[in-house]
Amino acid sequence: MVIAIGFEGSANKIGVGIVRDGEVLANVRRTYITPPGEGFLPRETAQHHRGVILDILKEALEVSSILPKDIDVVCYTKGPGMAPPLLTVAIVARTIAQIWNKPLLGVNHCIGHIEMGRLITKAENPTVLYVSGGNTQIIAYSSKRYRIFGETIDIAVGNCLDRFARIIKLSNDPSPGYNIEQLAKSGSKFLPLPYCVKGMDVSFSGILSFIENHVRNAGKQTKNSKKDKVQETYTHADLCFSLQETIFAMLVETTERAMAHCGSEEVLIVGGVGCNERLQQMMEIMCRERGAKVYATDERFCIDNGVMIAHAGAEMFGSGTRMHWNEATITQRYRTDEVEVTWRND
Incomplete structure (x- = not known):
């Protein structure tokens, strides 16, 4: 003991x-x-x-x-x-x-x-999606190592969410990511954002720059080759919704690719962003279509x-x-x- x-x-x-x-x-x-x-x-x-x-x-x-x-x-x-x-x-x-x-x-x-995720969920040998403020990795175990199959090539997904929360002045209590998640639930209008998957790796800095520029230029006239037009207006809830849908889709795609490579039938989501219910829902849809199972923990251990x-x-x-x-x-x-x-x- x-x-x-x-x-x-x-x-x-x-x-x-x-x-x-x-x-x-x-x-x-x-x-x-x-x-x-x-x-x-x-x-x-x-x-x-x-x-x-x-x-x-x-x-x-x-x-x-x-x-x-x-x-x-x-x-x-x-x-x-x-x-x-x-x-x-x-x-x-x-x-x-x-x-x-x-x-x-x-x-x-x-x-x-x-290891905390494996203990709480009892997942045996899952493909791991590790998503937090400082890290974004797709991981699988093999030969005494946790092997990294893919990761962010710039900023972490949690850092992307945190920085966007600062742009729109969301509260940091209890966390910016949680407040984005709650605001996104009332969003319905989707803003197309850059989708940056590069093989097994992902990139979030360009997405953040794009949506930051959209917030800065909201309601302003923009020059167009045909005619001047006013940039379409999206609420902060719409932007939170659009950001989540885009970056989580990227994570689900790369996780599925790692599962296919490893022949895995389990996904374990760990890290602070792993508490996000929308990410869990999107991963659940993918796993259900593959006949696989997704595991996640609540905020006590995530x-x-x-x-x-x-x-x-x-x-x-x-x-x-x-x-x-x-x-x-x-x-x-x-x-x-x-x-x-x-x-x-x-």
């Missing part, structure tokens, strides 16, 4: 989770929320995390009824992510591990999402959390993975396929 505590803080969420053999004992989280129209900057995000991390550590221990002496391994997010928030979490995790005299493990953030780091770390620890103290660093660009998956049997 392995009891693990996990610290996650790669972006604007700071979380501490405790697990015991796949059982979630505590999942405490705080979010750094900025005013509408503003993103979260690394330095200020790290300051937020430093201000609350000891409080949520105390809360996690109280909720779980676990004492420090009972914990077998301390786990933290090694990367990928924003450097100042990652450093904050790594320093606290290193300090706690030394005070408690416990082994320390650095966990890949993406692996944490995947959005960045400490439990996913604790669970992935416990899997690593149980399979014999150990880390020297001089390796207890962070890596901003920590690739999913860099990690040897020692805990899965081929």
Whole structure:
């Protein structure tokens, strides 16, 4: 029986989770929320995390009824992510591990999402769509690695949604992506947007530029070779609807292509954007047509959390993975396929 505590803080969420053999004992989280129209900057995000991390550590221990002496391994997010928030979490995790005299493990953030999704949904060997504010990847497991079949070549899908929310001044509470999702439900008029699938990869920066220019020029006269015309008007709800439909269709297409290549009959959606019900619906339609099944989790485990780091770390620890103290660093660009998956049997 392995009891693990996990610290996650790669972006604007700071979380501490405790697990015991796949059982979630505590999942405490705080979010750094900025005013509408503003993103979260690394330095200020790290300051937020430093201000609350000891409080949520105390809360996690109280909720779980676990004492420090009972914990077998301390786990933290090694990367990928924003450097100042990652450093904050790594320093606290290193300090706690030394005070408690416990082994320390650095966990890949993406692996944490995947293993948490597999634990909660019981998906066996799915094609994984990993969609978040900083990452967009289509992944499948093979020969002790999570192989990346496709990914974004510029910005992540969550970053695209967040930046559009700032353009139209949507609230960041509870998250810009969630507020886009809710506003899109009342949209009905579709604005054709660039559809940027390049083989197995996707691109979102051009779509964002296109829709940003549309917002900026709404209602203005535009020059046309035949005659001047006024640009057609779309509500913010229409634009949110159009953006979601376009970028989610791109993700479904590339995921289906990976499934066909791997002969997969399961899809697991992980990452913060994976909570989006419209994305889940579109993936469900595709899977139903293929005789496959889609798995997803709710916001407790989809959005960045400490439990996913604790669970992935416990899997690593149980399979014999150990880390020297001089390796207890962070890596901003920590690739999913860099990690040897020692805990899965081929």
